[in-house]
Amino acid sequence: RMLKRQMMCRGDIHRLNAPLLAIYESLIPPEEERTKQKQLLALLEKLVCKEWPKAQLFLYGSCANSFGVSKSDIDVCLVFNEDINDKSEILLKLADILQSDNLQNVQALTRARVPIVKLMDPATGISCDICINNVLAVVNTKLLRDYAKIDARLRQLAFIVKHWAKSRGVNETYRGTLSSYAYVLMCIHFLQQRRPAILPCLQGMEKTYNVSVDNIECAYFDKVEQLSNFGSSNKETVAQLVWGFFNYWAYGHDYANSVISVRTGSIISKQEKEWTRRVGNDRHLICIEDPFEISHDLGRVVDKFSIRVVREEFERAADIMQYDPNPCVKLFEPY
Ligand code: 3AT
Ligand code: MG
Numbered sequence: 001r002m003l004k005r006q007m008m009c010r011g012d013i014h015r016l017n018a019p020l021l022a023i024y025e026s027l028i029p030p031e032e033e034r035t036k037q038k039q040l041l042a043l044l045e046k047l048v049c050k051e052w053p054k055a056q057l058f059l060y061g062s063c064a065n066s067f068g069v070s071k072s073d074i075d076v077c078l079v080f081n082e083d084i085n086d087k088s089e090i091l092l093k094l095a096d097i098l099q100s101d102n103l104q105n106v107q108a109l110t111r112a113r114v115p116i117v118k119l120m121d122p123a124t125g126i127s128c129d130i131c132i133n134n135v136l137a138v139v140n141t142k143l144l145r146d147y148a149k150i151d152a153r154l155r156q157l158a159f160i161v162k163h164w165a166k167s168r169g170v171n172e173t174y175r176g177t178l179s180s181y182a183y184v185l186m187c188i189h190f191l192q193q194r195r196p197a198i199l200p201c202l203q204g205m206e207k208t209y210n211v212s213v214d215n216i217e218c219a220y221f222d223k224v225e226q227l228s229n230f231g232s233s234n235k236e237t238v239a240q241l242v243w244g245f246f247n248y249w250a251y252g253h254d255y256a257n258s259v260i261s262v263r264t265g266s267i268i269s270k271q272e273k274e275w276t277r278r279v280g281n282d283r284h285l286i287c288i289e290d291p292f293e294i295s296h297d298l299g300r301v302v303d304k305f306s307i308r309v310v311r312e313e314f315e316r317a318a319d320i321m322q323y324d325p326n327p328c329v330k331l332f333e334p335y
C-alpha cells in the first residue's frame with residue numbers, strides 16, 4: 001500500500017522546483033568567502049613552512065569538495081612525507097606556533113578520534129580544523145568534487161539534503177546520526193541509480209587517477225570534463241530528485257539487507273560484506289560503504305535509538321514532499 005501510494009510523485013511537483021533552487025542558490029558561498037579561505041591557507045602555509053619546510057597543506061571536506069555552504073568552517077590537512085607515530089607532539093608544536101601568531105581560540109585536541117588543532121582567524125573570521133596525514137580524506141574530497149562537476153543536479157540535491165539534515169538535527173555523528181560526507185555519498189549513489197543514470201560510476205571506469213594511500217589503492221576516472229553530457233538524457237528536475245531521494249530512504253531502501261556502494265555504482269548485500277552482525281560498536285543499521293576504505297561503513301555511528309530518529313525524519317520529509325502545501329518551509333523547520 002505504502003509503495004503504491006509512494007510510486008507516484010505529486011502532480012504539482014514541478015511547482016517546487018523554483019523555490020528549491022532558490023534555497024540552493026541562497027546557500028552557495030559568495031566569492032569573497034573563497035578569497036578569505038585562500039588568504040587564511042596562505043598564512044597557515046607560511047607559518048607551517050618555517051617549522052617544517054617539506055610539509056604540505058591541503059584543504060579537504062566541504063571547503064574543497066564543492067558541497068560547502070556559506071559560512072562553513074574549513075578543514076585543513078597537514079601532510080608529511082613520512083609516517084608520524086606521535087601526532088600529539090606535532091599538534092602541540094603546531095598549536096604553539098599558531099598561538100604566537102595571534103590566531104585565536106587555538107586548541108590542540110590530541111585525544112579526539114581524528115586528532116586536530118582548532119583555531120579562529122580574527123582577520124577573516126574563519127574557523128579551521130587542522131589534522132595530520134589524513135590523506136584519504138584529501139583523496140575522497142577530490143572524488144566528491146569530481147562527481148559534482150559531472151551534473152549540476154548533484155550539488156543542488158546535496159545542498160538541500162545537507163540543509164535539511166542540519167535543520168532537523170540529523171547531521172551529528174556524536175549523537176548517532178550521519179556525517180555530511182555520508183549524506184553526499186547517499187546523493188551520489190541515488191543519482192547513479194536513476195534510469196537513465198544521472199551520474200556514472202567513476203571507480204568502474206578507466207583509471208586515469210591512481211594513488212596509493214595507507215595501502216589502499218584509490219583509482220578512478222577523473223577526466224570528468226569529458227562526461228559533462230552524461231546525465232543529459234535524464235530530464236528529472238531537482239524537485240523530483242528531492243522527492244525521490246526522501247522516498248527512497250523512507251520507503252524504498254531495504255535496511256535489513258542492503259549496502260549502498262558508490263564504488264560499484266550499485267547496491268550490494270550486507271551478507272557479502274559480512275555486515276550482518278554487530279561487531280563491537282558497529283551495528284550496521286544503515287549501511288553506506290566508504291568508496292576507498294571499503295571495510296568502513298559510514299553508517300556505523302548509527303545506533304538502535306538514532307536509527308529510528310533518522311528513519312522517522314526520512315519519512316517525515318517524504319510525506320512533506322508528497323502532501324504538504326508548503327514543503328519548502330516545512331521541510332527545513334527546526335526540530
Ligand atoms: P560540513 O559542511 O562541514 O558539514 P564536510 O563535507 O566538511 O561537511 P565533515 O565535516 O563531516 O564533512 O567531514 C570533513 C571531511 O572529512 C569530509 C571527508 O573528506 C572526510 N570524512 C569525514 N568523515 C569521514 C569518514 N567517516 N571516513 C572518511 N572520511 C571522512
Ligand atoms: Mg567540515
